[in-house]
Amino acid sequence: MDDIDAMFSDLLGEMDLLTQSLDQETVPPAPLPSTEKEAxxxxxxxxxxxxxxxxxxxxxxxxxxxxxxxxxxxxxxxxxxxxGLKVPPPPPSEQQLPPPPKVLTTRPASSLTSPTSPASTSSNVSTPSPSTTSPLPPPQSKKPTKxxxxxxxxxxxxxxxxxxxxxxxxxxLVVKVLMNDGCSKTLMVDERQNVREVLDNMFEKTHCDCNVDWSLCETNPELQLERTFEDHENLVEPLLAWTRDSENKILFQERGEKHEVFKNPQNFYLWKKDKKTLKDIKDKDKELLIQENFCGTSIIVPDLEGVLYLKEDGKKSWKQRLFQLRASGIYYVPKGKTKSSRDLVCFIQFDNVNVYYGKDFKSKYKAPTDFCFVLKHPQIQKESQYIKYLCCDDAWSMNLWVTGIRIAKYGVSLYQNFKTAEKKAAVSAVWTNRSTPSSSNPSTPSPTIKGSRTRNLPFTECFT
Known part of the structure; x- marks a missing residue:
C-alpha cells in the first residue's frame, strides 16, 4: 500500500511539473525561410x-x-x-438568376422618363441622383497622353x-546576357528551353552571323571558373543553382573549342602523333574519324593519359599524378603500381559533375601553370573540399583533357549539337547571300557579318 501511495505521489509531482512547463511562455522556433522570398x-x-x-x-x-x-x-x-465533385443545382435556382440583371439594366433608363409607379421612382431617384453623377465628368475631361x-x-x-x-x-527566369562590346540583352527563358533555342533567340536579337562557334558561357568570379553551356542543356536548371547574391554572369561569345573535335578530330584521337602530321591530315580522313568514334554503336572516348598536377585538399600545394581518361571517369596510378587496369584507382566519375576552365589559378592557388581545369557539382558555388583542381603543362593538354571529359560525359549529344549548329549556319548563310545588293559580283560570295571574337581561353594557337 505504501508503494502505491509513493507511485501516486510521484505521478502527481510529474503532472505538476508538466503543467508548469506548459504555463511558461515558450519561444517559437524561427520560421523556415519562405520559398517565395528565396525564389x-x-x-x-x-x-x-x-x-x-x-x-x-x-x-x-x-x-x-x-x-x-x-x-x-x-x-x-x-x-x-x-x-465534377459538385452536385448540379436545381433548375428553379438557375431560372431565378437571370432576371435581376435585366431589372438593374433597364430600370435606370425608364425611371428618368416615365414616373409610372411611386415606389419605383422613389427607389430609382436615390440611385442616379445629381449629386452622384456630377463628379463623373471632371476626370473624363483630363485625357491622358499617349x-x-x-x-x-x-x-x-x-x-x-x-x-x-x-x-x-x-x-x-529573366536573364541578362552580356555581349562582347559590353552591352547586354535581356531574355525570358523557361525551363523547357535548351541552350540551342536561347542561342537562336540571341541571333534574332543581335542580327549576328549564326556560325557554329557562338556559345552561351557562365562565369563564376568567386571561384574564378568559366564553362561553355552545351547546346542540349536546359539553361534554367544550372542558373537556379546560383545563389541570390551571386556575381555569376552569362556571356554570349564565340568559342572555337566548343566544336573543335568535329572540325579537327585528329587532334584528339591521334594526339600522340607529331603536330605536322596532324595538320596535314585530309578532310576525308577527318570524316572517317568522326564516323568511327561518334556514329557507331557506342561512343569512343579519346585514350588520354598523362601526368597532371593535383591540388591537395585545403592547401595551395600541388602534386603530380599519372592520370588516365576512361568512359566512366578519370583514374590515376598509385605510387609503386603499374598502369594495368587492376591497379588503377578511380579519381572521379562524371555523372554529377561539370568541367570548368580555371582562370588565373597561378596567382590564386599557386598553381604550376595557368592551364587549369576543375571538376565540381553545378550546385557548388563557393569554396568546397568537393571541388577537384587539376593543372596541365600547356594549353594543348588542357584542351585535350577538357574535350575528352565532355565526350565521355555527353557522348553523341555533342555531335548532334554540332550538326544542328551547322544547319543553322547554312540557312543563315543562304539568307545572307540573298540579301546582298544585286550590284555585287554574283561569283564572289558576300562576306558574312562577323561579331568581334573574345577568346578567354588560350585555344586559337593550341593546335598550330
Missing part, C-alpha cells in the same frame, strides 16, 4: 521588377501571354475537377507579370 526569378539583376523593365515590349507581351495561358489551363483543369497610357500599360503588365510569375507552373 529567384531573374539572373543578372538586383530584383525581378528591374529585370522586367529591361524586357522589350514584345518579350513582355509574349511573357504575359505565356503566363496567362499556363495559369488559365491550370485553372480550367482545377475548375473541371471541382465541378505616352502616359503606354507607361501605365507597361506598369500594369509588369505588376501582373510579377504576380503570375510566382504562380506559374513552369519555371521562368
Amino acid at each position: 529567384n526569378f531573374s539572373i543578372g539583376f538586383t530584383d525581378l521588377n528591374a529585370s522586367l523593365h529591361e524586357l522589350e515590349d514584345n518579350d513582355l507581351d509574349a511573357l504575359m501571354a505565356d503566363l496567362v495561358a499556363d495559369l488559365s489551363a491550370t485553372e480550367e483543369k482545377l475548375a473541371a475537377e471541382i465541378e 505616352e502616359e497610357i503606354e507607361v501605365q500599360m507597361k506598369a500594369d503588365k509588369i505588376k501582373l507579370a510579377l504576380e503570375k510569375l510566382k504562380e506559374a507552373k513552369v519555371k521562368k
